[in-house]
Amino acid sequence: MNAPSAVTAEGALARAHREEWARVVADLTRRFGDLHVAEDATAEAFAAATARWPREGVPPSPGGWLATTATRKAIDWLRRESQRDAKHRAALIMYDDSPPRPTGPIGDDRLRLVFVCCHPALAMEARVALTLRLVGGLTVAEIARAFLVRETTMARRITRAKEKIRAAGIPYRVPSADDIRERLDGVLAVVHLVFNEGYLAGAGDDPLRVDLSDRAIHLGRLLRTLLPDDGEVAGLLALMLLVDARRPARVSRTGELVTLAEQDRGAWDRARAAEGRALVRERIGALAAGGDPPGRYQLQAAINAVHMEAPSAADTNWSTIVALYDRLVLLDPSPVVRLNRAVAVAEVDGPGAGLAEIDRLAPALDGYHAFHAARADLLRRLGRDDARAAYDRAVDLAGNAAERAYLTRRRDQLGGGSTRGGDPVPVPNGR
Structure with missing residues (x-):
């Protein structure tokens, strides 16, 4: 093992959890056929790593160490339980130590x-x-x-x-x-x-x-x-690629959320954006050729493609975005989708129209920070005094530090500068 270092161990543990958790759980599930055993043994292995790596050093292969430790934990647990439970005896007998084999498509x-x-x-x-x-x-x-x-x-x-x-x-x-x-x-x-x-x-x-x-x-x-021919599979992949392409510009150097309207579009990942737009165009072509109507993921991908194709926030085709949301609401009339639509309506018909749409969602979304963030922004643009209370509520509910920093700054700016101008708030499709 490497020389012990608490800092090194902490980073290695965080990286291992990101990269190895699902792999270890999946491997143990295949071997033992029991989700409960797989999850508990994996959690115990990570707990053991937390205790040992800072003291003994990070192993050369953290993933291998975790997989081996989790397997031993699972076997030990099953052996103990098998003495009083026939189901656990059967699970121990079923244990498969062979490498993964293809099992279907x-x-x-x-x-x-x-x-x-x-x-x-x-x-x-x-x-x-x-x-x-x-x-x-x-x-x-x-x-x-x-x-x-x-x-x-x-x-x-x-x-x-x-x-x-x-x-x-x-x-x-x-x-x-x-x-x-x-x-x-x-x-x-x-x-x-x-x-x-x-x-x-x-x-x-x-x-x-x-x-x-x-x-x-x-x-x-x-x-x-x-x-490969499923439109919604392609739509979801396109949606993720388009949103992820904005990742380099989403958080400032000081750790504050940067909304879509304020992002440096030159920092976007061009390769991912191009791949996402190509998938959207492919689905549009399939629709023109008589394919099935687009589902929710294809519509969300199309909305994001409109955002990505605008050379600047001011050039965004909000009318097209509202029309796409109109179709999306027919498929998914959830409060969150309607909230996103209301933000787009505010850009087309003004903040008063958007606020009227948002206020109708209060019973369903009162505990959702993005609802209060969207409402606060429109109240600010309307010059209303209750914008501050809405920002306070959004800050209290936001769990993400970058969002809290952004919302706090916007709240603290109340009373100065313009109260107009499209600054889409941080709801899911406007980040």
């Missing part, structure tokens, strides 16, 4: 684990939450924020999902090609939420979690390989 253990977690026996919300935990490595608190529910509620949901998989004897294998589409909506929702948590984290000191964004894009590419 998907060869990646992590993506295979996604499809297992998205089994149709589970409710859609449980599928998404379980996969975010086991594959994305998100904490229960982070997942709860993504779903806008309490942490205790989410913990119960994840526990029940794992218990149902165990009770139903759902095997760790990829469904047949005929069954994949039955689970695809849940898989796409999982990948999208993992990406969302990565491109602007819901909490923590790091405003961006690049590991999650990259992992989601990797899963999106694998899905694209699996289902």
Whole structure:
């Protein structure tokens, strides 16, 4: 091992969690066929690393060390439990120490684990939450924020999902090609939420979690390989690429969120932007040739393509964006989608019209920081005194340090300068 260093160990642990958590969980699930054992053993291995690496040094292969330690933890636990539980005896007998083998149309253990977690026996919300935990490595608190529910509620949901998989004897294998589409909506929702948590984290000191964004894009590419003709798979990949292309300009050097209107467009990742726009054009061509109408991910990708194609924020074609949101609301009339539409309406019809749309969403979104951020911005532009209270509420609810810094600055600027001018607030499609 390397010479002990607390700083080195801390960085190595953080990197290992980003890169190895899903791989270790997936590998143990394949070997033992038990999600509960896989997750607990992986967590114990990381706990052991936290205790030992600062003292003994970081191993040459952190991932290998974690996989070996987690396997030993799982075997030890199963041996103890097998003395009183026939199910655990069976799990120990089923232990598979062979290298991964192709098991259907998907060869990646992590993506295979996604499809297992998205089994149709589970409710859609449980599928998404379980996969975010086991594959994305998100904490229960982070997942709860993504779903806008309490942490205790989410913990119960994840526990029940794992218990149902165990009770139903759902095997760790990829469904047949005929069954994949039955689970695809849940898989796409999982990948999208993992990406969302990565491109602007819901909490923590790091405003961006690049590991999650990259992992989601990797899963999106694998899905694209699996289902090359599926419009929504292409749409989700395009959406992630277009949003991720703005990553280099999303946070300032001082750690503050930079909204889309203020970003240095020259800093955007041109390769990712071009790839995303090409996918959008491909879907437009398929539609013109008589293909299926676009789904929600294709419409969101098209909205982001309009943003990306504008040479400056002032040149954004907001009328086209509103028209796309009108179509999206027909497919997904959720409060968050309607909030994004209201922000676009404000750019076309003025802040008063946007505020009227936003205020209708108050009962559903009062606990959502982006709702209050959007409302605060429009109140500011209207010159209303209650903008400050709206900013205060948004700052209190925001879990991301970069967003809090941005919102705090905007609040502190009240009373000076212009109260007009398109400055889209940090709602999901305006970051």
